[in-house]
Amino acid sequence: MPTHVTEPHHGLGASAKEVAEHASSLVRLELELATLELKRKVIALGLGIAFGVVAAVFAVFGLGFAFATIAAALATFLSTWLALLIVTLGLFTLTGVLGLLAIGKIRKGTPPVPEQAIREARLTSDALKANGR
Numbered sequence: 001m002p003t004h005v006t007e008p009h010h011g012l013g014a015s016a017k018e019v020a021e022h023a024s025s026l027v028r029l030e031l032e033l034a035t036l037e038l039k040r041k042v043i044a045l046g047l048g049i050a051f052g053v054v055a056a057v058f059a060v061f062g063l064g065f066a067f068a069t070i071a072a073a074l075a076t077f078l079s080t081w082l083a084l085l086i087v088t089l090g091l092f093t094l095t096g097v098l099g100l101l102a103i104g105k106i107r108k109g110t111p112p113v114p115e116q117a118i119r120e121a122r123l124t125s126d127a128l129k130a131n132g133r
Helices: 012-074 080-109 115-131
Strands: none
Touching: 012 080
């Protein structure tokens, strides 16, 4: 019958050292994996932001050409200066309306303090103090 040869038993200290080394290696590998993953995500995020900025620039130019097209269409039956003036006044009117809406929303949102949450916290605090009496 064949005999099974076993390695000599290590002491408790050697086993603890081996576990610590394995844990250290595992932590190092996990940190390396996290670093690689973060690099990949940061690169993807950077590319996404760059593509978005380029798309926004093209959209601004496209919007300009759209307004030029509107002015050119109006210029078919009006004089050119009048067509351009109408488009310009329309843009300034739209800008004014959007600006007024923005100011209203900004006033409504400032100061950015969660007033309702603070009020509820005070009511809860008062209720807890009252129950203690």
